[in-house]
Amino acid sequence: MIKVLLAEDMHLIRGALVALIGMEPDMEVVGQVATGEDAVARAAELRPEVVVLDIQMPGRLDGLAAAVEIHAGAPGCGLLMLTSHGRAETLRRALAAGARGFVLKDAPPEQLAAAIRRVAAGETVVDPALAAAALTARPNPLTPRETELLRMAQDGADPAEIAARCFLSKGTVRNYLGAIVTKLDARNRLDAVRIAVDNGWL
DSSP: OOEEEEEEHHHHHHHHHHHHHHTTTTEEEEEOOOOOOHHHHHHHOOOOOOOEEEEEESSOHHHHHHHHHHHHHHSSSEEEEESSSSHHHHHHHHHHHTSEEETTSSSSSHHHHHHHHHTTTTEEEOEEEHHHHHHHEEEEEEEEHHHHHHHHHHHHOOHHHHHHHHHHOOHHHHHHHHHHHHTOSSEEEEEHHHHHTTOOOO
């Protein structure tokens, strides 16, 4: 029996996934959580064969950050990432985090079950078209600090607010944002956010 831990913050989707996995004769959902922090704690406690992680989760740890911690603390757990967006950059980050599988949320149920089995067997499961896109996609030119500041701008923070939250001067923040716009060949800050989102860098 393949023991599965499921981490998904949306209750309806989590319930549907639990029901789908529970219908498989060789699988058992041993735990279900809504945050990355809980996924890390429960993976260490339950030691499931496979942890199915939604990439987008609220709190300190999203799915990718939780995957890094689970991979370090419970390396025997196979990590299967779930996402609504099949972006090449997200796939690259998931694989770098230690994930062995990457499945889109709109995939047929049998595809998810097959992916869980393959990850449990130690295989890597990635959609071929997405894997090809990951190899040819433009790499993220932003530093982690630039990504952090652009994410704040995406959330509506102005330079003064970003400066206060990051303990930087307003001039330094403007310099960062100017460098981001230049790196992304964007028209302005909003265009930089759009480009970064489209490429899966935010």
